[in-house]
Amino acid sequence: MAEESEDYPIVDSHIHLYPATELETLAWCTPSNPLSGQHSLEEYTAATGSPSSLEGFIFLETDRKHDLKSGADNGSGWKFPLMEVDWLKRIALGTPKEGEGHMSEHKKLCLAIIPWAPVPSGAKVLERYIDEVEKHAEESFAKIKGFRYLLQDKPKGTMLHDGFIEGLKWLGKKRFVFDLGVDQHSGGKWQLEEAVDMIQKAHEGVDEQDKVTFIINHLCKPDLSVYNQTDPKFVAWRNAMFRLSKCSKTFMKLSGCFSEMPDKLKTAPADEIFLALQPYLVVILATFGPFRIMFGSDWPVCTVGVDDAWKKWRQVVARFCDLASLSKEEQIMIWSGTAIRAYGITELI
Incomplete structure (x- = not known):
């Protein structure tokens, strides 16, 4: 594996x-x-x-308990998500409480927060x-820089409701991603189909500068035990990636x-993992291209059943960059x- 991939800023x-x-x-x-x-x-930097x-890193919300109805009515359903904002504030400002596992110098690593x-x-509720x-x-x-409402465990139709589309359009106008x-894998291909429809509805009738930016997590979680590229699951995923990549600001x-x-496969060496993932990585590169793909570890979720998970995933991505013969500029992206x-991070520009 070429060493130069591992020296790029991460x-x-x-x-x-x-x-x-x-x-x-x-x-x-x-x-x-x-x-x-x-x-x-402390655990992350050790990993x-x-x-x-x-x-540095971009923090993603961790699915705190919430109640949409009471939150909309009186705000009480927002208690735990707002507690998470308080927690990230202490990280971002370098003001930890004793025993929370971070120090003031860690604040420089916190580049963006997605609650x-x-x-x-x-x-209206979203604005409040x-x-x-x-x-x-x-x-x-x-x-x-933006927000997340996790959709992977929600009922069919959630992301297509008028309120959801209205909320997405509001985020775009306010320049939040x-x-x-x-x-x-767990939810079914309907989630991919609805995601495409959702993006199209959220962008419909909206000026380009006001369209909300969508940052898609985890390749939409395909079933990575499927290696046959004619398998209906792989075909459905591949088709969805092509459709998603055609949407602007994704x-x-x-x-x-x-x-x-x-x-x-989790316990296999990085090179073996890369070979198993190659059909999926080829599709992602062909559809989104290096200027719309970003490295992410999904720590600590990535550690379940995987030793040295952060370092191993870095090796897999480095292998991908090298064997795809990407230019220096493409690898840096x-x-x-x-x-x-995508997140509008200004500190590193």
Whole structure:
């Protein structure tokens, strides 16, 4: 493997962080969950090995418990997502509480924050919620570049409701991005089909500068146990990638793949993983191109069943860049440039 790929500046476009004191606020967290326990910056920097090339990360909301109805009515359903904003403010401003697993010097790594938002509730509620976010974030609000409402576990039609589309259009007008999380593997191909329809509806009748930017997570989570390119699952995924890439202002995260692999592949060397993923990586490169693809680790989710997961995924992506014969400029875009552009990060320009 060529060494030069590993020397490019890295912006990790997708990580999650949470302190041990707030585990009960996470919708998915039980004591037996392998990701239970504190996952803060001490653990993250240890997992990465703190390479000199790591410029920083983009934080993605961690699915805190919420209630759309009571949130819309009186704001009480927003308590835990706003608590997450408070937590990220302490990271971004370098003002940790004792035992939270980060230090003041870690603040330079926090390049952007993507909290939860009640997008299905429509523009008026969304505006009221983001006013609350700004109050909680204080000086760190400038790092909030967009929002996510996780769709992978929601019922059919959620992302096509009028309120959701209205919320997306409002985000675009306010220059916030939307991180899109759907899941073909567990949810089914309908999620991919609805995602395409959603983007088209959100952009319909909107001036180009006001269209919301969509940053698509984890290749839409295909089933990575499927290697046959004539398999209906692969064909459906490939077709969706072509359709999504044709939508304006869409970007793709090269992330989240370990979670969709069979257990045997997770423990394989990086080169073997790359070979298994090659059909998927070829499609992503052919559709989105290096100027709309960004590296993301999905830490700590990537660590489940995978040793040295952050470093291994970096090796897989480096192998991809080398064997695709990408130019220096193209590799820089994948490792950091695309994330800087898509999220509007100004500190590194």
